[in-house]
Amino acid sequence: MQPSRSLAAALEPFAGQVYFSPECHRAYEALGFAPSPGAAGAVALPDGPAYFTSRGSLMGQVHGEVVAAAFGVFNPAVVVPAVAHGWSLTDAATICRARTEGAGAQLERLLGGHPPGIERAIELLARAVDDLRPEGKPLFAGVVAQGETGEALVDAWRLADALRDYRGDVHLNVWTTAGFDGAEIGLVTELYWGLPMRTYVRTRAWSPDDLDAATERLEARGLVDGGQLTPAGREARERIETETDAGCAPIVARLGDELEEVVAVLSEWSRAIQAGGGYPAQGPHDLARLGERRR
Numbered sequence: 595m596q597p598s599r600s601l602a603a604a605l606e607p608f609a610g611q612v613y614f615s616p617e618c619h620r621a622y623e624a625l626g627f628a629p630s631p632g633a634a635g636a637v638a639l640p641d642g643p644a645y646f647t648s649r650g651s652l653m654g655q656v657h658g659e660v661v662a663a664a665f666g667v668f669n670p671a672v673v674v675p676a677v678a679h680g681w682s683l684t685d686a687a688t689i690c691r692a693r694t695e696g697a698g699a700q701l702e703r704l705l706g707g708h709p710p711g712i713e714r715a716i717e718l719l720a721r722a723v724d725d726l727r728p729e730g731k732p733l734f735a736g737v738v739a740q741g742e743t744g745e746a747l748v749d750a751w752r753l754a755d756a757l758r759d760y761r762g763d764v765h766l767n768v769w770t771t772a773g774f775d776g777a778e779i780g781l782v783t784e785l786y787w788g789l790p791m792r793t794y795v796r797t798r799a800w801s802p803d804d805l806d807a808a809t810e811r812l813e814a815r816g817l818v819d820g821g822q823l824t825p826a827g828r829e830a831r832e833r834i835e836t837e838t839d840a841g842c843a844p845i846v847a848r849l850g851d852e853l854e855e856v857v858a859v860l861s862e863w864s865r866a867i868q869a870g871g872g873y874p875a876q877g878p879h880d881l882a883r884l885g886e887r888r889r
Contacts, residue, residue: 597853598842599835602761604857607864607873609754611700613640613649614873618696622648625692626683636871642799646673647680648693652736652759655686664732666766667776672799690740698748704870705747711859712746718856719753722845723760731763754860757845764841769834776800777808779834785823786831 595603612618614637619630622644630638650661658677662670680689728735737756742749769779780795792805812818817827846853867873
């Protein structure tokens with residue numbers, strides 16, 4: 595696997611567990627948000643307004659339009675009122691603190707307070723993050739702006755979260771430059787992963803009419819035909835991934851020969867988190883790997 599993709603896959607459950615943490619969900623509920631709407635298997639799903647508001651708080655108490663723009667793949671018609679509701683319940687500093695504390699609490703529950711390799715992981719993750727350029731990367735910059743907590747496990751998570759959002763920001767810049775909108779990239783991505791159309795993309799709150807219109811646009815561009823990617827569509831979607839990899843080259847360069855070392859540690863932690871129900875058994879990077887095998 596390409597080095598930057600290998601790193602992204604390894605850190606995803608470790609960083610992304612914050613969105614499925616029961617400790618986070620309980621803290622958000624105490625602020626007035628709805629509880630977790632239920633579970634997918636052993637994993638507690640996030641409440642939409644709490645998700646948009648908590649993650650958006652990394653950028654400060656911004657309007658929902660800003661959150662929708664930074665996240666990219668979600669329907670703004672859903673994001674904007676959800677964030678307005680969130681700011682009627684709490685403020686950015688409060689919910690961001692609840693997010694951090696909830697992430698740390700779940701990690702301590704699943705990994706222990708001081709998992710083996712934590713100091714070395716922090717050293718390598720900090721090297722990877724150090725002096726990365728923030729231009730065009732609002733979520734990455736927002737994570738970095740939070741600073742260190744002095745708690746090893748939380749600081750490791752925050753560094754991983756920064757790298758996760760760096761790749762995500764680069765990815766959004768690449769696919770928007772390639773002429774895709776949020777609904778379109780969702781449709782072509784699920785096909786690229788080998789999923790049926792309108793399965794995963796529904797988690798992004800697009801309506802049937804939105805998806806109908808997006809499908810028509812993709813068909814008109816010759817990227818989708820009969821519910822499948824055309825060769826041109828597959829090439830276009832793979833180009834997005836390779837250009838995202840190129841945008842993450844500074845991370846790979848900073849880690850050099852030690853990238854495999856940090857991938858090994860993160861992979862072990864991530865497997866434990868998934869086994870403990872802290873993150874879905876199949877996240878986006880798992881689906882992407884399955885798609886590569888099918889191709």
